[in-house]
Amino acid sequence: MKNKIVVITGASSGIGWATAESFSKHGAKLILCGRRKEKLKELSLNLSTQSHILTFDVRDRKAVFDAFETLPDEWKNVDILINNAGNAHGLDPVQTATLDDWDAMIDGNVKGLMYVTKALLPKMIKNQKGHIVNLGSIAGKEVYPNGSVYCSSKFAVDAFTQGLRIDLNKDGIKVSAIHPGLVHTEFSEVRFKGNQERAAKVYEGIEALTAKDVADGILYMTQVPKHVNVADLVLLPTRQANAYISNRKK
């Protein structure tokens, strides 16, 4: 991992932040992407290796391509892209969900991930090497009540990952996805628009995964030998059997 150039989207919090810390500890140089410049600066000060900050919203197609265009030459040969940016907005049935929530999830989780991938591909193809790791979810494997659009967005990530792996098969580029279950981050607070009480309930009675657990999973996926691709990794808390069944302490 030493001196590898690693792009992480959504690096300003949660899984993205923890992944930046883990990869830096293993010697990687990091391109930290996110919307909140101050948070990215704070993160970069915490890291023991070099980092470069790119501030943009993955939903803004032009901003994505412009941001990567500005990379100095020494940062252009990206080895690993971790497509982490994404969120859930609301937990509602189709009939009552808002279109703004739908747009935010489809534009960010799906189209944003595709834009970033597309922006970085030409160089990876030219170099005939690279690894793209997409953040899917257990919600991309099973649909749960009131999650139709969030689950759609994560099913799309799964489909895009599989398709991209086919398209890049001849180019020696690894394409993988990691699908976490319950992870204790700001995820539920964002989903419930700041309602901390509702967010806390999601993690009640269950030892959820931490952001670092997911970062460790990504690190494992990117450290296996060159001829091995961990194509699909579902990571669940031990107390969670699937999207519906969890053994919660009373």
Ligand code: 8X3
């Ligand atoms: C997060 C997993 O099941 O809380 O992507 O939606 S879940």
